Amino acid sequence: MIAPAASQRLRPAPAMAAFAMLAVAAVVSVITGAADLPVRGVVLEVVDRIPLLEVDSGFTARQRDVLWQLRAPRMVIGAVVGAALAVAGAAYQGVFRNPLADPYLLGVAAGAGLGATLAIITGLASTPLLPAAAFAGALVAVIVTYGLAKLGGAGRTTATLILAGVAVASFFTALQTYVQQTSSDTVREVFAWILGRLATFGWSEVLLVVPFVAVSAAVIVAHRRHLDVLAVGEGEAAALGLDVGRVRVLVVLAATLATAAAVAVAGLIGFVGIIVPHAVRLLTGASYRVIVPLSLVGGAAFLVFADIAARTIVSPAELPIGVITAFFGAPFFAMILARSRGAG
Amino acid sequence: MRRTVALLLVSLALVATACGDDTQPANDTSFAGDAATTTTAAATSTAPPADAITTSGVETTTSALETTTTTAVAAKVFPITVGSDAGPTTIEAPPVRIAALSATHVEMLYAIGAGERVIAVDLFSNHPAEAATKPALDSFNLNVEEVIATDPDLVVLSFDPVGAVEALEAVGIPTLLLGTATTLQSSYDQMKLLGSATGLEAEATQLVEQVAADIDAAVAAVGDRAAGITYYHEADPFTFYTPTSESFIGQIYGLFAMENIADAAPDAAGQTFPQLTPEYIVDADPEMIFSTDPSGDVTQYEQREGWGAMQAVASGDVYFLDPDIASRWGPRLADLVAAIATALIDHVG
Amino acid sequence: MSTVRLHNVTAAFGKRPVLDDLSLTVPSGGSLAVIGPNGAGKSTLLNAIAGLVAYHGEISVGTTPMRAMARSTRARLVALVPQSPLFPAGMTVFDYVLLGRTPHIPYWRSEGAADVAITRMSIKALDLSDLEDRSVDTLSGGERQRAVLARALTQKPEVLLLDEPTTGLDLGHQQTFLELVESIRHERGTTVISAIHDLTVAARCAAEMVLLSGGVVAATGSPATVITEDLVRRHYGAAVEVIATSGGPVVVPLVDQTTPSTTEPTK
Numbered sequence: 025m026i027a028p029a030a031s032q033r034l035r036p037a038p039a040m041a042a043f044a045m046l047a048v049a050a051v052v053s054v055i056t057g058a059a060d061l062p063v064r065g066v067v068l069e070v071v072d073r074i075p076l077l078e079v080d081s082g083f084t085a086r087q088r089d090v091l092w093q094l095r096a097p098r099m100v101i102g103a104v105v106g107a108a109l110a111v112a113g114a115a116y117q118g119v120f121r122n123p124l125a126d127p128y129l130l131g132v133a134a135g136a137g138l139g140a141t142l143a144i145i146t147g148l149a150s151t152p153l154l155p156a157a158a159f160a161g162a163l164v165a166v167i168v169t170y171g172l173a174k175l176g177g178a179g180r181t182t183a184t185l186i187l188a189g190v191a192v193a194s195f196f197t198a199l200q201t202y203v204q205q206t207s208s209d210t211v212r213e214v215f216a217w218i219l220g221r222l223a224t225f226g227w228s229e230v231l232l233v234v235p236f237v238a239v240s241a242a243v244i245v246a247h248r249r250h251l252d253v254l255a256v257g258e259g260e261a262a263a264l265g266l267d268v269g270r271v272r273v274l275v276v277l278a279a280t281l282a283t284a285a286a287v288a289v290a291g292l293i294g295f296v297g298i299i300v301p302h303a304v305r306l307l308t309g310a311s312y313r314v315i316v317p318l319s320l321v322g323g324a325a326f327l328v329f330a331d332i333a334a335r336t337i338v339s340p341a342e343l344p345i346g347v348i349t350a351f352f353g354a355p356f357f358a359m360i361l362a363r364s365r366g367a368g
Numbered sequence: 369m370r371r372t373v374a375l376l377l378v379s380l381a382l383v384a385t386a387c388g389d390d391t392q393p394a395n396d397t398s399f400a401g402d403a404a405t406t407t408t409a410a411a412t413s414t415a416p417p418a419d420a421i422t423t424s425g426v427e428t429t430t431s432a433l434e435t436t437t438t439t440a441v442a443a444k445v446f447p448i449t450v451g452s453d454a455g456p457t458t459i460e461a462p463p464v465r466i467a468a469l470s471a472t473h474v475e476m477l478y479a480i481g482a483g484e485r486v487i488a489v490d491l492f493s494n495h496p497a498e499a500a501t502k503p504a505l506d507s508f509n510l511n512v513e514e515v516i517a518t519d520p521d522l523v524v525l526s527f528d529p530v531g532a533v534e535a536l537e538a539v540g541i542p543t544l545l546l547g548t549a550t551t552l553q554s555s556y557d558q559m560k561l562l563g564s565a566t567g568l569e570a571e572a573t574q575l576v577e578q579v580a581a582d583i584d585a586a587v588a589a590v591g592d593r594a595a596g597i598t599y600y601h602e603a604d605p606f607t608f609y610t611p612t613s614e615s616f617i618g619q620i621y622g623l624f625a626m627e628n629i630a631d632a633a634p635d636a637a638g639q640t641f642p643q644l645t646p647e648y649i650v651d652a653d654p655e656m657i658f659s660t661d662p663s664g665d666v667t668q669y670e671q672r673e674g675w676g677a678m679q680a681v682a683s684g685d686v687y688f689l690d691p692d693i694a695s696r697w698g699p700r701l702a703d704l705v706a707a708i709a710t711a712l713i714d715h716v717g
Numbered sequence: 718m719s720t721v722r723l724h725n726v727t728a729a730f731g732k733r734p735v736l737d738d739l740s741l742t743v744p745s746g747g748s749l750a751v752i753g754p755n756g757a758g759k760s761t762l763l764n765a766i767a768g769l770v771a772y773h774g775e776i777s778v779g780t781t782p783m784r785a786m787a788r789s790t791r792a793r794l795v796a797l798v799p800q801s802p803l804f805p806a807g808m809t810v811f812d813y814v815l816l817g818r819t820p821h822i823p824y825w826r827s828e829g830a831a832d833v834a835i836t837r838m839s840i841k842a843l844d845l846s847d848l849e850d851r852s853v854d855t856l857s858g859g860e861r862q863r864a865v866l867a868r869a870l871t872q873k874p875e876v877l878l879l880d881e882p883t884t885g886l887d888l889g890h891q892q893t894f895l896e897l898v899e900s901i902r903h904e905r906g907t908t909v910i911s912a913i914h915d916l917t918v919a920a921r922c923a924a925e926m927v928l929l930s931g932g933v934v935a936a937t938g939s940p941a942t943v944i945t946e947d948l949v950r951r952h953y954g955a956a957v958e959v960i961a962t963s964g965g966p967v968v969v970p971l972v973d974q975t976t977p978s979t980t981e982p983t984k
Contacts, residue, residue, distance in 0.1 A: 058513035086539060090516060093538035221530055226538050249827055252812065253819050255805040263767050263799070264872070265792025265820030310807025310852075313827075341509040 034314045038307070042321040046103065049328035053099040056332050058340060059090045066091060097227045102331045103324035104230070105290045106300075108237040108282040110323020111316060113297020114304075115244045115279035118251030118312050119272050120170075123302070123360050124186045127283035128294035131192030135165025136287035138200040145203060155236060158284035161196070166280050168192050183361065197292075220293035220346035233289045240282035241320055247275050251312035293327070293346050295353020300326050302360055450565050454533040454545035462567035463522035463542075467515055469507040470526035473546060474499045475698035476559050477524075480571040488518045495692065495700070512536065522565060549616055549697035556580070559699070575699060582702035586709040587623050594624035594712045600654040600680075601628070605661070605668075608644045615640040616697065620705060624712060629654045650674045656715055657681070658708070660691040687711040718745040718779055719794075719875035719908045721766065726774035728761050735761045736772065737932035743925070745779075746906040748899075750913050750923035750940070754953050757929040759912035760800060763878045766910070767797040778876055792820035796874035800881045802865050804853040810864055811849045814840055817871025839867040843897065859890035866894070870901065877901070879911040883918065895922045916944055920965040928952060940965050 055063050061083075068081035069091055083091070109127055116125035116132075127133045139161020143154045172188035250271045253261045258268050286293070300323040301315050308314050330348040337343060447460040467488040468474045474493040477486055483498060490507040494500045505514055507525065512535045515523060523536055523543040536543040544565060549555040556576045563572020599621060603611055611618045613628040618640070621628060629644075629652035636642040657669065657680040666686050670676050680686055693704045721743040728736040735758045743749045751759050764770045768783060768791050776783045778794050786794070796817070804813075817839070818832040840846055843863040848856065853864060862882060869877060879898065883891040899922070902909050913919035919926065920940035928936040928943050930952040936943045944966045949957050956971045 058511060059516040086516070086541075089539040090513070094512065094516075094535055226534060246825055249822070252808070253816055255803075255808060256813075256816065257803040259769055260797075260799060260803060261819075262788065263769060263792065263797045264816055265789035267788055267824075305807070309809075310805065311809075311812055335511065335513075338509075340511055340514040341506040342511040343509070 034317055038314070038318060039321075042318050042325065046321055046325040046328070049325045049332070050099055050103065053102070053328050053332055054091065054095045056336060057090070057095055058335075059087075061087055061091060061095075093226060097230050098331070099328055100230050101233065101289065102328045104233055104237050105286040105293065106296055106327025106330075107241065107320045107324040108233075108286040109293065109296035110300035110319040110326065111241050111244050112279040112282045112286075113323075114301040114312065114315050114319040115247075115251070115275050116297065117301060118254060118316075119275045119279070120185055121254065121257070122185050123363075124183070124298070124357070125189075126295065126297035127279070127286075128193070128292065128297065129186050129357075130189035131165045131169045131196060132162045132189075132280055132283045133287050133292050133294070134193040134196035134200070136162035136284040137292055138196045138203070139164075139284070140288045141200045141203050155232065155285055155288050158288040159281055162280045162284040162287070163277075165192050165196055166276060220291040220344055220349070229289050233285045236285035237282055240278040240285070243274060243278035244282075245316055245320070247271060247278075248312045248316040251275070251316070255310075255312075291344075291346070293349055295349045295357065296323055296327060298360065299349070299353050299356050302356060446567065448564060450544065450561055452544040452561070453547045454528070454543065457537070457542045457544060459522060459542045459565055461521075463520075463565065465518070465520045466522045466524065466566070467505070467518050467520035468493070468524040469505055469510070469515070470524060470546070471495070471692070472526060472696040472698040473524045473558070473562065475696065475700060476562050476575075477566070479575050479699040480559065480563055480566070480568045482562070482566045482568055485566065487520060488515070492692075516541065524562070551616070552583075552619060552701070555697040555701060558697075579699055579702045583623070583705045586702070586705045590624055590709050590712050592625070593716045594626055596625065596627055597656060597712070597715070598627045598629055598652070598654040599656040599658060600630070600649055600652070601658045602660070603641075605659075608646065608649070609641045610644045612636055612640055612642065617694065620701070621708065623705065624708065626656075626712075646672065646674070650678055653678050654680055655685060656711065657686045658711070659686060659688050660694045661688060662691055664688045685715055687714075719906070720745045720779060721876055721908055721910065722775075722777045723762075723766070724775040724777075726762075726765060726772050726776060728758075728765050728770055728772040735932050736765065738774075739929075739932065739934060741927055741934060741937065743908055743910055745908055746902065747925060748902060748909040748911070748923040750911050750919040750926045751929055752913060752916060752919050752926060752943070753929035753935070757952075758932045759929055760880050762929065763797060763880050763910065763912055766876070767791075767795050767878055769797075789820040792872060794874060795876045795878060796869035796872040797878045798862075798865050798869050798880060798882055800884065802861070804856070804861060804864075806852065806854045808853050809850050810845055810853055810856070811836065811840065813853045813864055814845070814867045814871055817868040820872060835873070836871055839870045842870065842901075843867040858885050859887075859893070862886060862890070862894055863897075866897065874907065876908045876910070879909065881912055881914055884914065891918065898922070916949070916968040917966070920944055920967075944968060 055061065055066050065081045065083050065087065068079050069083060069088065071077055072079045072081060081088075112132075113126045116127065116130060117123055119125075136158040139157040139159065140154055142161070143157035169185070169189045169192045172191065173185040176184040176188075250266060253264060253266045254268070254271065256264075262268050301319045304315050304318045304322055308318065327345070327349075330352075331345055333348050334343045334345045337348075446462060447458055449456050449458045451457075464485050465487045466477060466482065466485050468477055468486050469488070469490040471490060471492040471494070474486060474489050475495055477483060478496050478499060483496070486499065486502060489499050489502045489504050491504045492507075493502070493504065503518065505511075505518075507527075510528075510530055510532050512530075512532050515532070515536065516539060520541060523532075523541055525532060525543065525545050526547060528545055533543045533545050544561070546558045546561070549558065556579070559576050559579075560569070560572045563569040563575075601611055601617060601621065603609060603617075610630040610633075611628075612630045612633075613619065613622050618628050618630075629649065630636055630642060632652070633642045633644050633648060657678075659669075661668070666681075666684075669681050669686055675681050687707075689704065689707055693700050693707065723739055723741050726736055726739045727734055735756075739758075739762070741749075751762060753759055761770060765772045766776055766778075766783070768786070768788070781794075783791060783795075815828060815832065815836045818828055818836065822828055822832060840849060843866055845860070845863055845867060848860060848864075853861065856864060866882075877898070882898075883894060886894060895918070898909060898911075901907060909923075911919075911922065913922065924939070926938065926940045926943040927934055928948060935952055936948055941961065944959055946957055946959050949955060949959070949968065958969045958971055960967045960969060
């Protein structure tokens with residue numbers, strides 16, 4: 025009799041399912057759009073890109089540009105941003121032992137937004153200082169949120185951290201809105217930012233964001249075992265030999281960096297960090313060894329799907345992607361809040 | 369529970385795949401060739417455009433400004449590089465499929481004779497009447513692929529919150545970003561720029577001269593009778609953000625040497641749109657009030673607390689401007705100036 | 718080898734000292750029961766040995782002082798079964814017990830086959846094999862205590878610290894648990910220090926006993942010498958009768974029966 029694999033290690037079936045979803049999302053994303061690109065042509069174009077293979081897709085130069093300069097980078101950005109936000113959410117949930125923790129709800133995203141905005145209005149938009157500014161803002165926000173929550177004292181519940189996060193988020197978003205409005209006639213840009221936008225990216229943005237997200241994701245994935253140890257509380261984790269302080273600092277830094285990179289490039293997109301890790305939990309159980317990697321892939325798939333919806337639901341116009349994620353996220357949030365009520 | 373959710377996700381994925389599979393067009397006609405083949409000079413016309421600017425009831429007098437006689441410009445050699453707010457753009461050949469997603473620039477294009485080349489407009493493009501019949505796109509929630517789907521060879525935008533310029537350039541579509549005019553001259557410059565971009569430089573120059581002449585005429589008709597008259601231009605009846613004389617429309621009023629009450633507002637220093645309070649406005653008691661409310665209903669002013677006692681309200685000096693004309697900076701600027709002139713003449717008697 | 722020595726240990730929370738210049742020794746492989754009234758410092762003592770609270774003085778296991786030890790080294794040496802362990806929802810028993818291998822797994826690595834095997838063995842030793850895949854928060858009290866003990870064993874410690882391990886367990890489970898601990902101590906030569914609430918049970922489960930009161934050692938020795946009516950009255954403020962039996966002293970609380978019951982019907 026084969027002993028059951030009791031340890032919640034990442035099994036091949038869920039991993040393959042997640043990648044399959046991402047593949048489907050990616051394919052649908054590049055064949056969807058107002059500019060008419062026939063499916064057959066798209067397939068041939070992709071095949072043509074495979075080294076050593078040469079086929080003629082029959083596309084005009086413009087069609088090729090739409091595919092490779094608009095749709096493909098947009099899909100990749102969506103995947104990278106989705107992965108970043110989802111894995112950051114899982115990481116925050118593990119470190120703060122709070123099922124409601126999410127980059128948006130903790131105010132981290134708003135902090136990143138303020139940092140990025142300040143960088144933009146001081147003329148540093150195209151430099152590496154933009155993500156650095158976003159990161160600085162995000163870091164300040166998470167520290168303030170955590171500090172505020174600690175002031176809650178003995179009455180602390182899971183909701184206290186989120187309340188602190190909402191307060192911080194509101195404050196930073198208000199500051200950011202103010203800054204944007206005083207700098208020039210950019211009211212529309214403010215709204216475009218606040219609800220998130222995956223619109224119209226070239227590969228330069230992709231290259232800007234990918235290294236940060238890759239490093240952060242690597243750090244968080246490397247700490248997935250440690251997040252499981254933290255689940256029994258800091259005292260017991262320390263007694264088990266875990267360097268709790270070091271783990272928390274590294275994981276929070278990584279999650280904050282991932283969030284900052286995502287926000288710097290795509291604006292405020294909320295709830296991804298809640299929806300995806302919890303969906304994974306529902307399907308595969310509570311071990312971070314499974315949740316972290318699956319959130320990475322699942323988050324990518326989720327945001328690409330959300331972007332497809334944003335582009336097609338109110339066609340010919342385009343919805344900000346934050347609307348889609350909030351639409352699905354809010355009920356999710358309510359459900360988790362109800363379940364975790366009273367949990368300390 | 370787990371299985372249900374899993375099934376749900378799988379079916380979602382399948383549905384998404386199904387939705388993405390477009391019907392393949394039998395004939396791929398949507399991208400009908402990249403290069404325009406029309407010759408450059410053929411499109412130029414020497415007669416003034418059909419929807420010429422009509423000046424309302426004001427004598428036309430020749431202006432004193434220097435009129436550079438525009439001889440028919442020899443066929444301009446394309447490709448040319450034009451600069452807009454988004455930087456320089458190279459236009460290979462005179463555009464014949466222009467997506468002008470800005471009401472002001474639609475008016476400009478029609479006025480220089482490029483109207484039939486406009487293939488897409490934005491939701492607010494209602495002038496001239498033919499423009500309103502063209503396919504309209506949402507310029508606020510811009511969907512770049514929708515723009516591309518109209519197969520334009522030139523795109524004109526007046527604002528770009530989503531980075532559409534970058535995207536369109538990436539696909540090889542020249543795009544001009546022409547933001548809200550800050551001075552009368554910048555408005556003229558934009559008209560000339562569109563002229564260069566479309567190979568209709570002569571027409572554009574002529575248009576600019578015509579508009580300038582009409583404006584001068586309207587101003588001259590009033591003479592110095594308007595000098596020093598205080599006015600309040602209501603841009604926002606809810607929050608009272610008001611243009612000062614430094615703003616674009618303020619400069620228009622400035623042509624008549626009128627005085628804007630917003631200039632002296634407490635926080636107005638350095639701002640073109642300070643927020644006033646109703647108390648301040650009542651206190652300043654301007655001689656004339658200009659409103660862009662399309663209803664033209666004066667009673668709303670009479671009903672406001674304390675406003676009934678203002679001289680402008682009491683003596684019927686609340687004037688209504690067409691909101692479209694007052695918010696755009698295209699060829700109908702002359703109409704705006706003329707409307708203000710008419711109001712002034714009515715006021716001073 | 719795994720002798721536990723405390724020398725002039727003082728631990729304080731703010732200004733108030735909880736452990737006051739405490740010194741004691743537990744021989745390698747021995748068992749010590751720590752008793753005392755609430756607030757005497759029993760938990761703090763165990764936590765100090767586990768390195769969870771700051772202290773002045775010296776604590777050593779064998780010849781090594783604990784203070785200088787790296788956290789993971791300490792966790793390989795000392796395992797703590799806390800008073801109120803946290804049982805995360807959704808964590809399987811297997812994963813919970815596997816947590817005990819944390820100090821043995823290098824920081825950047827995952828568990829290996831050896832870790833899995835040791836975990837399996839601990840689970841088997843504590844009769845939890847059928848519950849491997851169950852979520853820990855669905856276990857009964859007795860099963861939970863066994864799971865925590867299994868986790869502690871997986872650490873392969875030389876010193877086992879038990880903080881009120883039988884709280885909330887019924888008699889049967891209490892007995893089973895304590896017998897398990899004893900057999901582990903015999904098999905592996907682990908030094909066991911337990912903080913126990915119930916004096917009679919404490920007397921049964923250790924050869925040596927220490928009475929902590931007000932952060933200092935009030936009495937030390939065999940259970941019979943430490944548990945006396947006088948000491949109990951003095952430090953617990955309770956009147957009891959101590960009955961000596963062959964197995965050790967039995968403590969019986971004395972309830973005053975002379976005052977009439979106020980609930981008797983007057984009719």
